[in-house]
Amino acid sequence: SAVISQKPSRDICQRGTSLTIQCQVDSQVTMMFWYRQQPGQSLTLIATANQGSEATYESGFVIDKFPISRPNLTFSTLTVSNMSPEDSSIYLCSVEGLTYTGELFFGEGSRLTVL
Amino acid sequence: GENVEQHPSTLSVQEGDSAVIKCTYSDSASNYFPWYKQELGKRPQLIIDIRSNVGEKKDQRIAVTLNKTAKHFSLHITETQPEDSAVYFCAAISHNAGNMLTFGGGTRLMVKP
Numbered sequence: 610s611a612v613i614s615q616k617p618s619r620d621i622c623q624r625g626t627s628l629t630i631q632c633q634v635d636s637q638v639t640m641m642f643w644y645r646q647q648p649g650q651s652l653t654l655i656a657t658a659n660q661g662s663e664a665t666y667e668s669g670f671v672i673d674k675f676p677i678s679r680p681n682l683t684f685s686t687l688t689v690s691n692m693s694p695e696d697s698s699i700y701l702c703s704v705e706g707l708t709y710t711g712e713l714f715f716g717e718g719s720r721l722t723v724l
Numbered sequence: 725g726e727n728v729e730q731h732p733s734t735l736s737v738q739e740g741d742s743a744v745i746k747c748t749y750s751d752s753a754s755n756y757f758p759w760y761k762q763e764l765g766k767r768p769q770l771i772i773d774i775r776s777n778v779g780e781k782k783d784q785r786i787a788v789t790l791n792k793t794a795k796h797f798s799l800h801i802t803e804t805q806p807e808d809s810a811v812y813f814c815a816a817i818s819h820n821a822g823n824m825l826t827f828g829g830g831t832r833l834m835v836k837p
Contacts, residue, residue: 642824651813652768652827667824701767711756711817713825715767 611636611704615716622723627690630719632702637682639705642713643675646699655700658685692723726751726818730828737804738836745831747814748796754816757790757797758825763810771812772799804835 612635622628632641643655656664656677664677678686689696702716727750737743749757758773774781774788774797781788785804790797801808814828 651829654824657824710773711825712758712770712773713768715769717767 611638611706611714613702613704613714613716615702615719617719618717619720620722622692622721624693624723626692627688628692628721629686629688630700630702632685632687632716634683634704639682641679641685642703643677643685643687644701644703644715646701646718648698652701655687689721692721694723697721697723726754726816726826728814728816728826728828730814730831732831733829734832734834736834736836739804739806741804743799743801743804743808743833743835745799745812745814745833746796747798747816747828748794749816749818749826750795751816751818752792752795754818756817757788758815759788759799760813760815760827761810762813762830768813801833804833806835806837809833809835 614633616631620628641658644652645655646652654667655670655675656666658664658677658679660679660682674690676688687700699718699720701718703713706712728747730747735743755776759771760768761771762768772783772786772788774790776792779790785802787800812831812833815825817825
């Protein structure tokens with residue numbers, strides 16, 4: 610299994626500001642995934658972050674809005690830029706298990722509320 | 725890409741009864757089907773998974789069945805307990821989508837004591 614630490618766990622933000630979420634993993638992993646979970650909804654993949662290359666974004670998500678950094682094999686950040694109330698969600702970092710069975714391990718999530 | 729539909733969206737059962745959640749998927753190339761449980765305010769956690777080379781898998785009170793021909797899979801929880809109350813998500817991996825998991829919409833299960 611993988612132990613994933615995310616921070617902040619929650620935050621209240623003002624419209625128009627940006628917030629960076631940090632994700633730290635206790636082991637080296639090739640890919641890290643960022644998901645969004647809107648209130649009462651399922652998990653939607655935002656992007657996949659590989660160390661040493663630009664993140665790959667899913668349809669509906671763009672780098673200008675959700676810039677991602679992946680400086681090493683155990684750390685990544687997701688920034689939510691120019692926030693609006695529609696960005697109020699839980700943002701989750703996840704990684705695959707070391708045995709690559711397909712199982713994903715998730716961080717506790719960062720609950721953002723945008724006023 | 726892959727599309728995963730999940731039903732029902734909410735399910736209420738009496739303690740001790742069984743609960744069944746069903747999912748369908750669209751991509752016949754998908755070969756891995758996990759189920760995640762998310763308790764209120766917590767992270768999703770894997771509870772059981774099944775691969776396309778088997779039709780059924782069981783782990784104590786939880787079982788998953790897979791019908792590749794019909795492209796659907798189901799989660800069965802027997803002898804439900806209040807601590808089973810949570811949101812359950814099915815998911816599928818499609819090779820056509822770069823091996824990324826696609827999640828169903830979720831089922832909120834409430835087990836009444």
